[in-house]
Amino acid sequence: MSQILKDSGWTAVSAPERADVLVINTCGFIASAKQESIEAILRLAEYKQPSGRARRLVVTGCLSQRYADEINRSLPEVDAVLGTADYGQIAGLLARLDAGCADWIKPGAPGSLDHLNITRAVSTPANYAYIKIAEGCSNHCAYCAIPGIRGPFRSRPFEDIIAEARRLTASGHGELILIAQDTGRYGLDRYGIRRLPELARAICRIPELRLLRILYTYSDGVSDDLIEAMAGEDKIAHYLDMPIQHGSDAVLARMNRHDRVKDIRAVVARLRRAIPDIVLRTTVMVGFPGETEQAFNELLKLLDELSFDRLGCFVYSPEEGTAAYTMRPRVHHQTARRRQRQVMQLQQKIAARASAGRIGQVVEVVLESVEDRGIFYIGRSYGEAPDVDPVIYVAASDGDIRLGQVCRVRLVDADAYEMTGVTVV
Numbered sequence: 113m114s115q116i117l118k119d120s121g122w123t124a125v126s127a128p129e130r131a132d133v134l135v136i137n138t139c140g141f142i143a144s145a146k147q148e149s150i151e152a153i154l155r156l157a158e159y160k161q162p163s164g165r166a167r168r169l170v171v172t173g174c175l176s177q178r179y180a181d182e183i184n185r186s187l188p189e190v191d192a193v194l195g196t197a198d199y200g201q202i203a204g205l206l207a208r209l210d211a212g213c214a215d216w217i218k219p220g221a222p223g224s225l226d227h228l229n230i231t232r233a234v235s236t237p238a239n240y241a242y243i244k245i246a247e248g249c250s251n252h253c254a255y256c257a258i259p260g261i262r263g264p265f266r267s268r269p270f271e272d273i274i275a276e277a278r279r280l281t282a283s284g285h286g287e288l289i290l291i292a293q294d295t296g297r298y299g300l301d302r303y304g305i306r307r308l309p310e311l312a313r314a315i316c317r318i319p320e321l322r323l324l325r326i327l328y329t330y331s332d333g334v335s336d337d338l339i340e341a342m343a344g345e346d347k348i349a350h351y352l353d354m355p356i357q358h359g360s361d362a363v364l365a366r367m368n369r370h371d372r373v374k375d376i377r378a379v380v381a382r383l384r385r386a387i388p389d390i391v392l393r394t395t396v397m398v399g400f401p402g403e404t405e406q407a408f409n410e411l412l413k414l415l416d417e418l419s420f421d422r423l424g425c426f427v428y429s430p431e432e433g434t435a436a437y438t439m440r441p442r443v444h445h446q447t448a449r450r451r452q453r454q455v456m457q458l459q460q461k462i463a464a465r466a467s468a469g470r471i472g473q474v475v476e477v478v479l480e481s482v483e484d485r486g487i488f489y490i491g492r493s494y495g496e497a498p499d500v501d502p503v504i505y506v507a508a509s510d511g512d513i514r515l516g517q518v519c520r521v522r523l524v525d526a527d528a529y530e531m532t533g534v535t536v537v
């Protein structure tokens with residue numbers, strides 16, 4: 113949308129008080145995300161007051177895809193909505209609004225992938241960029257609203273992804289991060305086979321690429337071929353984000369997950385055997401309907417056993433239109449929050465242990481920001497994905513260091529959420 117608007121003569125401004133039109137891209141897959149989105153809409157609507165400059169407020173993304181009618185009924189401040197399949201219509205919509213036409217685009221069914229193919233404005237810092245390799249999801253986990261919002265899993269054509277990877281690396285984005293709702297499934301719908309390993313190898317052939325990171329892989333997509341590619345290709349980060357969701361077979365079955373604890377154990381063991389320095393990230397959910405204290409303890413036990421280096425823990429959110437919405441018994445919210453705290457307390461110990469195990473390692477770190485007037489630079493190695501993982505503080509007073517530069521760093525200290533290192537030559 114950003115690039116389409118730029119091509120149509122609009123200019124992005126960084127402060128809402130300077131905007132003529134406010135476009136809010138929303139999230140809407142769980143209650144807390146919906147709440148945050150609504151608060152953002154109401155906050156920005158303030159700029160539409162008679163004294164404000166903004167004339168129009170447009171809401172796009174998952175919240176508007178899911179709740180267009182409700183937004184229309186209950187948020188009169190909003191002039192128009194666009195769904196997740198309608199991003200390409202943003203310029204036409206703004207032109208009509210600008211001409212004074214009242215407009216309300218009913219979000220279409222998620223289908224086309226065209227919006228992924230335009231040359232896009234990259235919103236991440238210069239050194240890395242995300243590439244979406246597929247849209248939607250067909251896994252139908254019982255708690256998840258995403259298949260309903262984003263439609264079935266649709267892989268982008270192989271060549272389109274390679275072309276985008278070439279464009280991004282040519283403009284300086286040395287680290288590419290492959291994302292989809294389930295990256296391991298890439299290719300299955302379009303080509304009849306899973307092609308993530310082949311895709312990753314092909315992207316590694318691009319000379320300007322420095323690092324390729326793979327996020328969000330369901331365990332059933334972690335094939336021997338993928339592990340071989342990760343172990344054998346120098347440019348693929350020894351890092352994997354593989355959400356497991358739970359550690360009890362009974363809960364996994366109710367969640368409609370297609371793996372079980374023995375499968376999860378086996379995948380983690382294969383990954384660690386083939387790639388000893390791999391950094392593993394996962395996500396789990398507590399408070400799913402029917403999660404007994406015993407099932408929760410099984411989750412804690414599995415997390416302790418598998419010791420993921422990084423972990424995110426969500427509290428179950430009942431979502432209309434999902435299979436779990438009517439499941440009973442529901443877990444009391446306070447119990448779910450207590451379980452979330454227990455998971456995070458356990459994880460803090462595991463993460464501290466895992467980070468301590470990396471002390472002495474020499475890694476390439478990309479320096480992304482600076483702190484304390486150049487005494488500390490802040491960066492990431494292969495083991496840290498942007499935004500979600502700890503950072504590495506690099507002690508360096510060398511005046512020649514530039515942001516975006518990659519340095520060899522020896523890790524000298526660590527706790528659960530931060531590591532410290534010094535540059536080495």
Ligand code: SF4
Nearest residue numbers: 249251252253256293
């Ligand atoms: S794999 Fe992820 S996106 Fe797909 S249904 Fe399950 S939780 Fe939702």
